[in-house]
Amino acid sequence: MGDLDIREWLLTNGLGSFASGTVCDVRTRSYHGWLFAATNPPSGRTLLMSHLEASLELADGVMALGNNFWASGEIEPQGYKLLRSFEINPIPQWIWGEQHWQLSREILMPYGLEAEVEADSLKVPDQKAFSHRVLIKYCYEGKDAAVLKLRLLIGDRDFHHQQKYSSQLEFWQLGEKEQLCLQANNGGELGIPWHLRWSKGSYESSGMWYWNYGLPEETRRGLADKEDLYSPGYLSIFLEPGDTVTVEAKLGVPDESNVALDWETFNREVLVEQKRLSQIFGWEIKDKETRGENLRGGVSWVEESVRRQQDKVENSSSSSLLPSKSVIWEKLLRASDQFIVYRASIAGPTAIAGYHWFNDWGRDTLIALPGLTIVTGRFEIAKGLLRTFGHYCRQGLIPNAFPDVGGEPFYNSIDATLWWIETLGIYLEATQDWQFLAEQYPIIRNIYKAFVGGTNYKINVDSTDGLLSWDASGVALTWMDAVVEGVPVTPRRGKPVEINALWYSALCWASRWAEVLSEQANDREGVVLAKQAQRYTQQAQQVKKSLQKFWNPKAAYLYDTIEPDDRRNSQIRPNAVLALSLSHCGFSAQQGYQVLERASKTLLTPYGLRSLEPSDPEYTGKYTGDSATRDRAYHQGTVWSWLIGPFIRAWQRFHKNEPLPFDWEPLMHHFLLDGCIGSISEIFDGDQPHAPKGAVAQAWSVAEVIRHYKDEVKS
Numbered sequence: 001m002g003d004l005d006i007r008e009w010l011l012t013n014g015l016g017s018f019a020s021g022t023v024c025d026v027r028t029r030s031y032h033g034w035l036f037a038a039t040n041p042p043s044g045r046t047l048l049m050s051h052l053e054a055s056l057e058l059a060d061g062v063m064a065l066g067n068n069f070w071a072s073g074e075i076e077p078q079g080y081k082l083l084r085s086f087e088i089n090p091i092p093q094w095i096w097g098e099q100h101w102q103l104s105r106e107i108l109m110p111y112g113l114e115a116e117v118e119a120d121s122l123k124v125p126d127q128k129a130f131s132h133r134v135l136i137k138y139c140y141e142g143k144d145a146a147v148l149k150l151r152l153l154i155g156d157r158d159f160h161h162q163q164k165y166s167s168q169l170e171f172w173q174l175g176e177k178e179q180l181c182l183q184a185n186n187g188g189e190l191g192i193p194w195h196l197r198w199s200k201g202s203y204e205s206s207g208m209w210y211w212n213y214g215l216p217e218e219t220r221r222g223l224a225d226k227e228d229l230y231s232p233g234y235l236s237i238f239l240e241p242g243d244t245v246t247v248e249a250k251l252g253v254p255d256e257s258n259v260a261l262d263w264e265t266f267n268r269e270v271l272v273e274q275k276r277l278s279q280i281f282g283w284e285i286k287d288k289e290t291r292g293e294n295l296r297g298g299v300s301w302v303e304e305s306v307r308r309q310q311d312k313v314e315n316s317s318s319s320s321l322l323p324s325k326s327v328i329w330e331k332l333l334r335a336s337d338q339f340i341v342y343r344a345s346i347a348g349p350t351a352i353a354g355y356h357w358f359n360d361w362g363r364d365t366l367i368a369l370p371g372l373t374i375v376t377g378r379f380e381i382a383k384g385l386l387r388t389f390g391h392y393c394r395q396g397l398i399p400n401a402f403p404d405v406g407g408e409p410f411y412n413s414i415d416a417t418l419w420w421i422e423t424l425g426i427y428l429e430a431t432q433d434w435q436f437l438a439e440q441y442p443i444i445r446n447i448y449k450a451f452v453g454g455t456n457y458k459i460n461v462d463s464t465d466g467l468l469s470w471d472a473s474g475v476a477l478t479w480m481d482a483v484v485e486g487v488p489v490t491p492r493r494g495k496p497v498e499i500n501a502l503w504y505s506a507l508c509w510a511s512r513w514a515e516v517l518s519e520q521a522n523d524r525e526g527v528v529l530a531k532q533a534q535r536y537t538q539q540a541q542q543v544k545k546s547l548q549k550f551w552n553p554k555a556a557y558l559y560d561t562i563e564p565d566d567r568r569n570s571q572i573r574p575n576a577v578l579a580l581s582l583s584h585c586g587f588s589a590q591q592g593y594q595v596l597e598r599a600s601k602t603l604l605t606p607y608g609l610r611s612l613e614p615s616d617p618e619y620t621g622k623y624t625g626d627s628a629t630r631d632r633a634y635h636q637g638t639v640w641s642w643l644i645g646p647f648i649r650a651w652q653r654f655h656k657n658e659p660l661p662f663d664w665e666p667l668m669h670h671f672l673l674d675g676c677i678g679s680i681s682e683i684f685d686g687d688q689p690h691a692p693k694g695a696v697a698q699a700w701s702v703a704e705v706i707r708h709y710k711d712e713v714k715s
Contacts, residue, residue, distance in 0.1 A: 004067075004080060006217075008032075008676040008696050009092045010355055012338040013112035016042025017132045018355060023677070024080040025094060026067035027051070028217040030227070031356030034107065036159050037132040037251045039192060041112075042341040042352060043359060047163070048182075048194050049249045050153040050229050052136065054079075056096075056103055057147040065096050065103070069214035071226050088677055090334060091270065101142035108135045110269050111276055113342060133250035137266040140239040148201075148245065151234040153210065155227075156184035156191035160357065162218075162227040165209050173232045175203055178261070179254060182232065195254050199246040199261040201237035222626030280378065281333050328668055329713045332706050335671075335679045336372045339699040340381060346392075346402055349384045354682050354695030362389060362400040362409075363479055364700055366419040367642065370426050371703025375710060382427050383436060389420050390443045396450020396459075414459055414470050414477040417447055418502035425509040425583055434520065437513055444510055445532075451503075461503075462495070465549070466542035468503040469495045471564045480575075480611070480635040484628050490635050492569075495562040497550045501579035501586065504543045508584035511536035544586040550579075551587075556594040558587075572613035574603055574643050581646035585653065592654035599647065606666035607684040607692075608641035608701075614686065621687030623694070637686035638693070641667065645704025664712060667705065680705060 005023040012018045016038030020031060027033070027050070035049040053066040064077035082096045095104045114131045140146055154171065157163040168187035173180055178198050184191030211228045218225040237245045244263045259265070277283060322328070343350040343360065351372060353364040365385060373382035392399045392409050398417040399409030421444065428437055454460035457472040470477055476488035478496050483489070514533035518526040550558045552568065558576035559568040577599050579585075580592045587595075602613045612619050612635070620633040644662065651660055667680070675681045675692040680701035682694030 010676050010697055011109035013109050014341055015112035016341050019109050019134050023086045035134045035249045041344045045159040047155045047157050053151040055149045059144050071212035071214045104139045106137045135266050136247045139244045142241050145240050148237045151231050153229040153231050162224055165228040171230050193253050194251050197248045197261055201235045203235055205233040207232050325713045335702045346388055348388045349381050351699050354698040362416040363413055366423045368700040368703035369423050371706040374430050375707050386424055390440050393443050395455045396447045418506055421506040465546035467495045467500050467546050482631045482634040484631050489632055492561045494564045497558050498575040498578040504586045505582040505584040507536050507540035547586040557598055574609040577650050578646050580650035600661050605639050605690055607690050608639045609643035610637050610639050610686045611635040612637045622685050639684040642700035642704045645707050648708045
């Protein structure tokens with residue numbers, strides 16, 4: 001893709017809707033577009049508005065500002081050659097120009113919960129409170145007047161798939177003054193109604209199809225990579241120097257609640273968003289000129305791209321490009337907010353696992369919850385999430401996913417339940433909310449009984465050693481859950497090490513909680529709770545003793561899994577580090593020290609931990625190829641950035657007086673300037689230079705950094 005800057009940007013609205021694209025303004029993915037509306041929050045994400053193709057008519061010619069990859073391999077037009085700068089400060093802004101003219105564009109996706117509710121509760125009364133929209137503002141500066149033409153490119157398709165021309169697919173449009181209503185009709189099946197408004201200009205109906213857009217990122221991933229978009233017409237706006245125009249695309253038909261668009265509309269919405277975030281995080285509201293730091297310092301994107309390449313070639317420090325730690329912290333908090341959304345089917349908060357293609361997942365949400373909500377002080381969100389997951393506990397299992405419409409959640413993990421207990425413990429320690437503990441304690445009792453007595457997937461506690469085991473073919477119940485053609489890549493049946501470390505920690509928590517509640521209960525109930533605490537303590541002691549079965553003296557490491565036939569899996573994986581990082585740890589100081597010594601030498605990278613040691617015959621250093629090939633590499637050496645959190649917590653426990661062998665700078669450089677600017681990728685290649693892969697913005701990646709970068713800010 002030559003000198004094109006295809007780093008990405010992302011905007012979200014708290015309901016699952018998003019807008020996304022690239023720095024150079026060319027679409028490279030199926031997930032690039034300006035309005036993906038979550039019609040059944042946070043799901044049902046549908047592409048409605050792809051983009052506005054812009055051209056500027058000046059006295060000395062027409063400047064085409066758009067960029068398109070075509071299936072033929074051509075890039076046409078090539079507006080990126082006129083692009084002078086791009087920044088996110090805090091919203092995406094592009095500036096095109098030459099000596100005698102300049103055109104800027106900013107994009108904003110307003111927060112989607114419009115009801116007047118407590119800012120952090122996400123308790124929305126009904127769907128009338130939902131708003132899915134995007135605002136675009138253009139500002140022209142120049143020697144002479146100009147005409148800005150904006151051709152509208154639209155679709156009506158699921159966000160995972162591409163739109164294809166069909167004789168049956170048509171788009172209805174109904175125009176009024178400075179307003180256009182749109183709806184697809186596919187063989188009699190009506191699509192989602194939405195509308196476009198603008199503050200000034202005239203609309204010309206001129207319907208036509210644009211065929212065979214190319215999507216090179218989908219090509220690289222071995223997926224369908226061609227798309228057809230429809231254009232119903234275009235806007236023409238006469239602009240004097242200093243003029244602006246605001247355009248809004250919004251789900252649904254126009255109603256009386258629509259406030260008239262004017263030149264101030266966009267700025268007012270930016271201020272509303274600043275106020276929302278300041279209320280959540282306690283920020284001081286700043287003017288646009290001072291909110292955050294300009295990451296580019298006036299440097300053009302072309303010059304910056306060259307400089308970044310030189311940094312990589314010379315292996316030099318990029319610190320000169322990084323803002324202060326306090327500014328990075330503010331940007332991390334902003335990134336965390338993108339993942340917290342409202343789910344209509346459960347009428348409560350949840351967390352998107354990652355953008356662009358993930359929904360909310362139980363395990364991911366619970367692991368991310370401390371960083372997204374507890375460290376950031378969003379305790380009501382944390383409480384709501386924990387309450388929701390607890391409410392749906394069935395047969396001792398916490399759901400790993402919720403259905404989009406009706407039906408029961410999916411209970412396909414062994415560790416979501418254990419992470420719920422671990423995260424509940426972190427929440428309670430932070431809040432001392434013992435009333436909430438009393439509310440949730442019956443669920444804890446049910447989990448204990450289900451695990452001891454046995455539940456789905458042959459999950460049960462082995463009566464001989466107290467360890468937790470499972471044995472079901474064709475499924476993968478731990479976080480290493482890749483399955484290819486019905487066969488788990490890393491089966492891990494039996495007794496996985498981090499599962500039993502979580503089980504030990506859960507028993508320790510249960511013992512503490514039973515003691516706390518016994519002190520608050522009446523005499524009779526208090527006696528019962530005291531006996532339960534004693535039982536949990538005894539069982540925890542048994543599990544702690546049995547955890548020694550995982551010690552591999554030859555490798556000075558922990559076995560990854562004790563298989564159903566009692567064989568030990570001796571692969572060097574980060575699950576041993578996970579086992580050392582929990583609130584309660586059952587391994588000795590010497591064992592923890594030795595495990596971390598090896599992990600720091602073979603698993604630790606500047607972006608997280610490898611999922612398998614490189615010397616292992618099954619190690620795969622590149623996450624590439626088609627879907628099946630990538631899935632096989634997912635947990636076979638690929639770096640997971642969320643694991644840096646457990647590594648740091650384990651290091652702080654067992655290497656208290658030794659400096660952390662991790663330099664924050666590469667990961668922060670990635671967060672600020674690479675991949676999806678202002679977020680952290682899901683995974684990275686195991687081999688150098690550790691290219692970012694997978695989802696471009698991942699909840700637990702951001703959350704685990706937040707849990708520990710706060711210490712950097714204080715230092």
